[in-house]
Amino acid sequence: LSERELKQYEGRYQCFASNDLGTAMTSAITLKAAASPYQRPENKEINVRTGASITVPCNYSSSNDRVITWTFQPATVTYNERIAESADGSLVFANVLGSDNGLIFYCIVKDLATRKSTDGPHYTLNVDNTVPLPDRPPTITSPVLTTEPRIVLRDDTLRMKCIATGKPVPSVRWEKLNGNSVVSWPNGRFRTEDFGRTAVISNASYGDSADYRCTATNALGEATRISKVLVHARPFFSVPENAPHDVIKTPGSNVTIRCQAEGIPAPEVEWRVNGVPIAETSPMDNRVIHPTKIRISNLKVSDSAVYQCIASNMHNSIIKQAYVNVLISMPLPVSSEDVEYVQVLGKTVEMKCNVFGSPSPAISWQKDGNKITENERFLIRKSKYLRISEVTFDDAGAYTCVATNEYGNATLSTSLTVFRRTKIQPAAQYRYFVRRGESVTMSVKVILEFVMIKYYLQWFKSDVLIGRGINYDVNNAAFTDSGSYKVMVNTSLDHAAVHLTLVVQVSRNAPLSIDIPLPPLDFYVSPKSGGSPLDVTFTWQPAEDNYSPIQEYKIEFEKDNYRPGKWFPLVDSIPGDRTSFDVTLAAGLRYKFRLWALNGIGWSEAPSAETGSAPTANPSGVSGKGNTPTNMIITWDPVSPVGRNGPEFGYQITYCTAPDCTDKEVLYVDGEVESYEVVNLPTYTQYIINIMSYNNIGNASVPQDVLGYSGEDVPLSAPSDVTVETNEDDATVVIVRWQKVDPDSVRGKVLGYIVSYETPSSNELKERSVGDTDMTGIAGLKPFxxxxxxxxxxxxxxxxxxxxxxxxxxxxxxxxxxxxxxxxTTTDTGAHIAWGRPQEENGDVIGYVIKFVCLNDSTEIGPISVEGTSYVTSQLRPNHMYDVTVAAQTLKGVGETANIVMSTMAGEGCHGSYSTEKTGEGVPLAAAASAGVVGEVWFIVLMCIIVLLLIIIVIVCLLRRRKGGKYSVAEKEGQLVDQESQQIKSDEYNDETDDAKKPLKSPPPVNGKSTPPDISSAVPLRTRGDSVAGDSIDAFGDDDAREFNEDGSFIGQYGAHESGESSAAATPADDNPVI
Structure with a gap:
């Protein structure tokens, strides 16, 4: 196709693959029609004086990726210290020589997309040698001077070219800067090319972000140019767990899909489901979407889908997909082949029930049809594996695993065969004798019950591999060949070993003879495994017994800081078949040890001295942490004296800045030191630390690196975008959210955030610490x-x-x-209830709700809405007990109730009053008991008898007073009127609210309940006399005796008369008491 025809196919292409279970998608691909570079052929001449500097551009029309090379005629001319190619493809002559006259050169541009090449203009250089230009200092032409940093991507190769002109030809060098200081280049990743003009850093890392200085120097001066480099990163996943991956789940389970991509700038994450942006899909109640993860709970089969996570920044985008397969399946064998297991006696075998099912099936194992129960030898591990420890011959046989879930079951069969363990033994003898200079062959034989298995034989001397096979030949035997040889056989199931001894005699012509033993070999002392620092283990190799078996060993010691040169017995006798012995030493002493061997002839001629060696241990517990913003204290647990193995013991401390470790510092401290402080460090910087033991013999093994940090400092930034969300359903809880601070501004490890809150009125400050999160809930607040x-x-x-x-x-x-x-107040049909505002209003109180519940028969009056803080009713029934509840009300509803229990006065016959107070719901036990007593027949009869007795007493009193004489009725009535008038004046409006001054009339119930038919809405009350006025109760006659209270007082409230007239109510001086 022509370029014009290709243009119509330009665009972004993306592949989607769908089936019934979901849709997968690929990354988008951009297709562009590449235009071939075109250069109009032409010839040009360049006229220049000797010593001048010139830059010749390579003019090319292609915007695609390209490679530029310059060709010279004659071909003997090429790039050198004087001629270079700059970063933009231009050809630069640092200075022109007279020999350059007539030089022809041109650039060749190769388009990588079309794989076509084209030549640029052909230049001819004409050099004027008559008046050469004078020498001059260097001038840097590339890199160009700019304030914009150069961006290189992580893991890419960074190339920095420094092109300089001048006369003489300048030399060029590159340096990496840290502030004004020069730092070392990354090990193994840095090199220079093109005569030192190009600095190359491979596999760029974040630590390569720095300033780089190019310096050009000649005899007349130098020039510098600084390039700032920033290492960015395409989106990537540092660990597989942070990327989406396929999962198989069962119905009812949960799944979390993560998309925690890293990169610089930080990638933005877009979620898709089956290729559709998740925002355009139907919401799911069981799916919660976060920026970097999606959690789906209580999965259903219909939730199966392919989730795509697209992480993008300015450099690239990556797409990862996760197929969430909510699957229902009966157990199915993964493989149709039966597996046979083989093991040797006493070893452990693990057999697998290789089935799949969803939900995960329950596994049970059977042997010979009998179910296997777990015990100390039989263990079912991870619901699939049957592990048998220390197998016996009885464990051999056929095994069956049964996998069961709610959709079915599956059975798999396998078998176990148990063989005896591999044996190895000498083919002829355990001990071989040979005179010096002669040859000998040592042989072994292997006994295997399972003949089909392969085995490997290896010969060792002093733990060094010296041969293979069933035979080992020693030719021209020397004394150094004497000793113990270990022969090891290895199979896929087990291994075994045997020890042979070779004795080389002193002289070829001397007969074999019995003698005292040679000194033991390889005498070492080391810390006892699992023991205290003073517990040590002595080990050695058996001494050559010279044909008389070793009977015993003894160990002696010298306390060189107490009595040097004097040896003391440490262990007097150790059996001759031992090659190790444990001893506990005394503290605070420095020891030397030696070992003797004894056979039937005598003690060895000389002892075995303790073999000195490099330290066997490095310090443990190494850590580095600062206690000021500019230091780091490195601490460690010292090596025990036994592990030091020699004099001049100390520690080599190495630390450097992580992760590149380009500024490594090494220092040495005495072995008694346990910490070291490094000062003048930048705040909260990560360091790689290791501490290695050493003595005058050598160093211990290379220690593991640990990470430490210099000291932390006060964080610089405050969280932004703080918001608080209230909860209309629970006014005591809020959600506080904020934007996390930049970790670099914390100047330390982020431990979490402190949420401080207070009420302006109380100034009571409360704080709550939370982890490294951007939200938290605060409970226990006060509403409104x-x-x-x-x-x-x-x-x-x-x-x-x-x-x-x-x-x-x-x-x-x-x-x-x-x-x-x-x-x-209370009457036989009415009551006046008052209350105060709630202590916890929790909002704007818009009124109150009052309710009367009769405890005698459970009838109710109300609830009734009330605006004020008191209420008067006349709807009650005489001689009844009531539980009166009152609750305040806001726009959120009716709150908690307060209550009292009261009784109305008796209408005819019995008289009584009773009340109690309670805050909250329910009736007090005493009140409930009283209500029950009042309703009992015996109680009513008792009250009537008491009233009858009172009436008899009153009649007797009347009769006696009538016999006592006469008095002026008019005078007594006058006195009565005066006292009543005074009582009314003193008590008028005493405790009355506006409601109390009105007739005892209740508003209609709020819930629409009608007043009981036997209670009128307005009951006028008659004026009561005062029983204490005058000497006689005849002033009122017998007709009004029923209106007295039990205590002789009365409630002087007047109802509205039909004539419209009203009279003042005479009330008691005090409220009725509340019990």
Missing amino acids: TDYSFKVAVYNDYSSGPFSQSYVITTPESTPGPPSTMRLR
């Missing part, structure tokens, strides 16, 4: 209250500045119970 919230980050050193305060008012809630509920 102003709160101020602010957030700060904290590290191990201190907390940082607080954010700007965020002020909210918590929502309204239902109020608490009314306070001080009291019974003001």
Whole structure:
């Protein structure tokens, strides 16, 4: 196709593959029609004086990836210290020589897309040698001077060219800077090319972000140019767990799909489901979407789908997919082949029940049809594996595993065969004798019960591999060949070993003779495994017994800091067949040891001295942590004296900045030192630390690196975008959110955030610490209250500045119970109830709800809405007990109730009053008991008898007083009127509210309930006389005796008369008491 025809196919292409279970997609591919570079052929001449500097561009029309090379005629001319190609493809002559006259050169541009090449203009250089230009200092032409940093991507190769002109030809060098200091280049990744003009860093890492200085120097001076390099990164996943991956789940289970991509700049994440942006899909109640993860709970089969995560930044985008397969399947064998297991006696075997099912099937194992129960030898591991420890011949046989779930079951069969363990033994003898200079062959034989198995034989001397096979030949035997030889056989199931001894005699012509033993070999002392620092283990190789078996060993010691040169017995006798012995030493001494061997002839001629060696241990517990912002204290647990193995013991401390370790520092400290402080360090910088033991013989093994940090400092930044979300359903809880601070500004490890909140009225400050998160819930707040919230980050050193305060008012809630509920007055059909406002209003109180429940028969009056803090009713029935409840009300609803229990006065016959107070729901036990007693027949009969007796007493009193004489009725009535008038004046409006001055009339119930038919809506009350006025009760006659209370007092409230007239109510001086 022509370029014009190709243009119509330009665009972005993406492949989608779908089936019934979901849709997968590929990354998008951009297709562009490449245009071939075109250069109009032409010839050009360049006229220049000797010593001048010139830059010749390579003019090319292609914008595609290309490679530029310059060709010279004659071909003997090429790139050198004087002629270079700059980063943009131009050809640069540092200075022109007279020999350059007539030089022809041109550039060749190769288009990588079309794989076509084209030549640029052909230049001819004409050099004027008459008046050469004078020498001059260097000038750097590339890199160009700019304030923009150069961006290189992580793992790419960074190439920096430094092209300089001048006369004489400048030399060029590159340096990496840290501030004004020159730092070392990364090991193994840095090199120079093109005569030192090009610095190359392969596999660029974040630590390569720095300033790089190019310096060009000649005899007349130098020039410098600094290039700033920033290492960015395409989106990537540092660990597989952070990327989506396929999962198989069972119905009802949960799954979390993660997309925690890294990169610089930080990637943005787009979620898709079956190729469709997740925002355009139907919402799911069981799916929660976060920026970097999706959690789906209580999975259903219909939730199966392919989830795509697209992480993008300015450099690239990557797509990862996860197929969430919510599967229902009966157990199915993964393989149709039966597996046979083989093991040797005493070893462990693990057999697998290789089935798949969803939900995961329950596994049980059987042997010979009998179910296997777990015990100390039989263990079912990870619901699939049957592990048998220390197998015996009885364990051999046929095994069956049964996999069962709610959709079916599957059975798999396998078998176990148990063989005897491999044996190895000498083919002829355990001990071989040979005179010096002669040859000998040592042989072994292997006994295998399972003949089909392969085995390997190896010969060792002093733990060094010296041969293979069933035979080992020793030719021209020397004394050094004497000793113990270990022969090891290895199979796929087990291994075994045997020890042979070779004795080389002193002289070829000397007969074999019995003699004292030679000194033991390889005498070592080392810390006892699992013991205390003073517990040691001595080990050695058996001494050559010279034909008389070793009977015993003894160990002696010298305390060189106590009595040098004097040896003392440490262990007097050790059996001759031992090659190790444990001893506990005394503390605070420095020891030397030696070992003797004894056979039937005598003690060895000389002892075996303790073999000195490099330290066997490095310090443990190495850590580095700062306690000021500019230091790091390196600490460690010292090596025990036994592990030091020689004099001049000390520690080599190495530390450097992580991760590149380009500024490594090494220092040495004495073995008694346990810590070292490094000062003048940058705040909270990560360091790689290791500490290696050494003595005058050598170093211990290379220690493991640990990470340490210099000291932390006060965080610099405060969290931003603090918001507080209230909960209309629960006014005591809020959600606080904030934008996390930049980790670099914390100057330490982020331990978490502090949420501080207070009410402006109380100034009671409360704080809550949370982890490294961007939200938290705060509970226990007061409804309808102003709160101020602010957030700060904290590290191990201190907390940082607080954010700007965020002020909210918590929502309204239902109020608490009314306070001080009291019974003001009561009659036979009415009552006056008063209360105070709730202590916890929790909002704007818009009114109250009162309710009367008769305890005698459970009838109810109300609930009734009331605006004020008191209520008067006349709808009650005489001689009845009532539970009166009152609750405040806000826009959120009715709150907690306060209550009292009261009784109305008797209408005819019995008289009584009773009340109690309670805050909250329910009736007090005493009141409930009283209500029950009042309803009992015996109690009513008892009350009537008492009233009858009172009436008899009154009649007797009347009769006696009539016999006592006469008095002036008019005078007594006058006195009565005066006292009543005074009583009315003193008590008028005493405790009355506006409601109390009105007739005892109740508003209609709020819930639409009608008043019981036997209670009128307005009951006028008659004026009561005062029983204490005058000397006689005849002033009122017998007709009004029924209106007295039990205590002789009365309630002087007057109802509305039909004539419209009203009279003042005479009330008691005090409220009725509340019990």
